[in-house]
Amino acid sequence: MTDWRAVGVGFVVLLVVGAIGLQLPLVGQIGAGLIGGFAAGYLAGGGIGNGAWHGLLAGSITGIVLTLVLALLGGALGLGAGPIGGFLGGAGVLVVGVFVTLLFAIDSALAGALGGWMKG
Template sequence: MTDWSAVVWGFVAGIVAGIAAFLVPVVGHVGAGLIAGFVAGYLAGGTLGSGAWHGLLAGALGGVVLVVLTAPIASLLGGALGGPIGGVFSGLSVIVVGLVIAFVFALDSAVGGMIGAILAD
């Protein structure tokens, strides 16, 4: 069973850590995903699989929110610069790239979730 409270708290921790990650660009964003997963896995507890699942959801939620916020902006800018077809292609490309990024965020968050679940028990 998914503990959505743990997922949301992991997501919030990931957003806060992601904002702070701009100080250390590459390591910071990987660390933000680990922190998001750790918080979700720690709060959910249970087995390694449970921690990985909750961490994965927290990381993926962060990526999906990023896509939802940036795709309309890219579509509007693409439409202004490249006409209607430019708007469609720029919006779709942001969605595809964003979903790939969400998957990558989810992977390191799953590792953090496993670590959190180990330490919770």
């Protein structure tokens, strides 16, 4: 059973640490995924599998939300170049967002497994 409170806490931790981690572009985002995934897995407990599941959910939801926000922003800013610019701006951000979602999901799941294992 999914503990949505643990996933929500992991999501918020990912957003906060990710915002702070913008100063270190790749390392900061990976660190955010690790810390948020660990928080979700630790709060959920239940062992490695349960922790990994909750970390994966927290990382995936964060990546999807960020991707949608950035794609909308990229599409809106791209409209200055006309309809094609809006489409290409939004689509480009969407492709990068899919990569970021996978990055968040994978490292959050690994850290969530560690958190779930530590709590038992």
